[in-house]
Amino acid sequence: MDDRRTFLKKSVMASAVLAVPTVAGCACLDTIRAKVPMKTRQVNRALVVWYSQTGSTRRYGRLMAKTMQEAGIKVTAGDLREIDQKTAASYDLLVVGAPVFYYDAPSFVQQWVRSLPDLGGMPVAAYVSFGGPEGNQHNAACSILECLVQKNGVPMTQKAFMNIGSYPLSWAGDKINKTPWKNQNLPDRQTYEQVRQYALHILEQVAKGQPAEFSKKITLREISTYFGPIWWTKRSIEKHYILKDKCIACGTCVEKCPAQAIDLANHSVNQEACVMCFGCLNNCPAQAMYLEYDGVRLIGFHEFLKMKNIQIMEPAELKG
Ligand SMILES: Cc1cc2nc3c(=O)[nH]c(=O)nc-3n(C[C@H](O)[C@H](O)[C@H](O)COP(=O)(O)O)c2cc1C
Incomplete structure (x- = not known):
């Protein structure tokens, strides 16, 4: 939990962020781009890790790992808490997944990425699962990429997959009696197909050797993360x-x-x-x-x- 000082500091920052579109006439924050050259265009070994509380991000991570394995790649996949961080830099590709929590990637995931060893130009990708519809998901995935780039990962791509939400306050009290429940059909066949295609897309981007650039967008949800x-x-x-x-x-x-x-x-x-x-x-x-x-x-x-x-x-x- 933020102490009073941090909370006040964040509020001041949020006010500054609010002023940016007016002052600069733009709606994007800093660009996330590679700081170092990409170390390889050939993926032989990939590491796919996730943080998941109710199984959605895990399911997508496992499906991505399976799709990559079927494409001939040796994949290590698992809950990021169970992965030996010291080995992370020895892979050719790192994919990190997380749920969107409070309009952002969970601080726990960001901290985990920050405590990785130097990635030395390894291609990296991010994905988030969210219960939305408006979950600030683009920016949440950007938060993961931002941390990966700080570790000298080279950003390739990012994606958000929509889901049935797992936020208990959304069904608290008599809200639970409302039917049908939104997104209750998700994930469906189409979602899973998007996940498979995303796994292949990451591999294609790496093979092309084209790092991507991303910018967080200033949205009301993004601003609210500062509060x-x-x-x-x-x-x-x-x-x-x-x-x-x-x-x-x-x-x-x-x-x-x-x-x-x-x-x-x-x-x-x-x-x-x-x-x-x-x-x-x-x-x-x-x-x-x-x-x-x-x-x-x-x-x-x-x-x-x-x-x-x-x-x-x-x-x-x-x-x-
Ligand atoms: C504490 C909490 C906060 C959440 N905040 C958001 C949010 O800000 N935006 C959103 O779209 N979904 C939000 N969700 C829904 C989750 O992102 C969604 O259910 C996700 O797929 C859960 O992933 P998991 O099953 O891997 O834990 C939240 C869920 C929880 C439990």
Whole structure:
């Protein structure tokens, strides 16, 4: 959570950002471009990593990895928390995926990329999954590329894939009774085809040896990221702890929490450390995570899907 000083600093920056289109007459922020030459146009080994709380970004990452494997490439794929960062620079291509959280790439993912070793001109690509429709997704993917470029990755391309959203506040209270639920048919066959095509597109771009340039756009959602949406959400959550009598001590919440905020032994959550990703609530198999918003207990993603009788379609390659 931002402290008061950081919050005020961000607010001042946001005001400055708001003034840019008026002063400069433009609607783009700094250009993200390669700082070093590309080290290879030949991809033999690729690393595809993701951060995923409810499985969507993971599903897309796995499908991209499978598509690249079918194209003859040796691919290592997995949750970025399980990848040995030291080995990252030894690949010919790095693809990083994340969900859009609060109109941006999660800070956890940005930090992970910042702590990579120097990538020495490795081609890099980003993708995000989002629940939108207006999720600032272009800029969220740019945030990942920006961090990769700081590590001397060479940006090739980026893409956003729309999904059923996994933000519990969007179905809190009586909103859950509204039917049909938006995007409940997503991801569909077309989404998966876009994912496969995107994987092939990345390889084509690398083979052409043409790095791309990207600019973040000034949108209202982008501006709102400067005002700390996580901070505001946290202010509205009244209670957040583990129900002792329901907890089965499986450790899923601890594993999912990117902020090490959960103390399973004491059934408590450190509110200072919590980044409001709802990973604990969305993944608890025993409905033991108690979160209250505006006097209403929130339910997690899988419980929500069950209540609405929604089944997420798997791509054919990943079945079984
Ligand atoms: C805490 C949180 C914040 C979110 N914020 C946004 C957002 O700002 N814009 C958006 O389009 N979707 C948002 N979503 C929806 C997710 O981006 C979407 O459900 C994503 O596909 C989840 O990926 P995952 O299943 O890999 O975790 C949010 C979801 C959560 C849980």
